[in-house]
Amino acid sequence: MGHRFTVAIVEDNYWIGQLLDSFCQQCGLKVVSILADGEQFLREYDQLRPDILLMDIGLEGKLDGISVVQSLRLSGYQQKVIMVSGTTNMDHILTAFHELDSVYFLSKPVMLPKFQIAIEKAIACIQLDRSRVMEEPKPNPSTWITVKNQKSQLPISEDAILFVEKEDKRVSRIHLVNGAQMASSTNLSEILAQGTSHLFSPFKGFLVNLRHVVSFAKESGFPTSRRFMIHLKHTSVKVPLSRDLQKDFARLLQEMK
Structure with a gap:
């Protein structure tokens, strides 16, 4: 063999x-x-x-x-x-x-x-x-984030998380790179506390994984809007970015490069 x-x-x-x-x-x-x-x-x-x-x-x-x-x-x-x-x-x-x-x-x-x-x-x-396919290079070690999924505790690799949005007071929806979505009762602050600096809160009720960000631009169609919209890999969904956080967000992206 x-x-x-x-x-x-x-x-x-x-x-x-x-x-x-x-x-x-x-x-x-x-x-x-x-x-x-x-x-x-x-x-x-x-x-x-x-x-x-x-x-x-x-x-x-x-x-x-x-x-x-x-x-x-x-x-x-x-x-x-x-x-x-x-x-x-x-x-x-x-x-x-x-x-x-x-x-x-x-x-x-x-x-x-x-x-x-x-x-x-x-x-x-x-x-x-x-x-x-040719074998891909070995990725960096993952950070595992444990979330509550129904009655169980389920660890998920941080790399697999695309973004997280708060649906209501009790439910967060986790969007994954592979297109799957998962409802969790773990709140955003608990997820953020378990992650690395690659997880960022760009707007109230949202977390985004900086590893998967393509770009961001001023929200179009709303002349009075103060928001920017974040474009991500693997999805057409755009995540809002507060104008007050735009400079910090841009700096973090630059540091990653």
């Missing part, structure tokens, strides 16, 4: 984790991590960057395996995921395939022949992806 594919195992049962590690070694794979906590895995993800992810559904900590993969997908990460679980919950199985784009679902107890089939399918998908 010309390339030794890397694997991260996220599994809360020590012995199953060791079994999966042994299977990986037999398949010529390099295991870069075995973790039991989904939040810890997300924190270390940028250092690991595995080709293949073996993900259990039930994990230690606040996040289950489905929430971990949802966070990765919302943040734009497309690593090949093999779900490994003893669940018989059909909703979980369907979610793994249709929402999380998993390449395989391994039921426990895991046997080597099935494991080999799952790995071969994941590797075939990776090789197909690599034949279509």
Whole structure:
């Protein structure tokens, strides 16, 4: 095998984790991590960057395996995921395939022949992806922002956030680079406090990610308006910019360049 594919195992049962590690070694794979906590895995993800992810559904900590993969997908990460679980919950199985784009679902107890089939399918998908496009440079480490989504806490990479707008007193709408939107009860100040200087509040009720700003210009069609409008990548929606903040905004953009 010309390339030794890397694997991260996220599994809360020590012995199953060791079994999966042994299977990986037999398949010529390099295991870069075995973790039991989904939040810890997300924190270390940028250092690991595995080709293949073996993900259990039930994990230690606040996040289950489905929430971990949802966070990765919302943040734009497309690593090949093999779900490994003893669940018989059909909703979980369907979610793994249709929402999380998993390449395989391994039921426990895991046997080597099935494991080999799952790995071969994941590797075939990776090789197909690599034949279509050249690999992009490794991005800078991400800052993860945890937001309240319904009853769960969901981490999202700051890089994946395009802008955030306050819909009402209780709901913020998060617009993502991939076109997805998510309603959250986390307010703008809490999001801003978790982010870097790339998150900026250009107008009351809005946050914008400076990484994705194309330009800004005086609002057209309203001669008396004191606002500017921010043009962003990935969307035709324009975000308002207060005239009082225009100079600070322009300075920050210049510093980023």
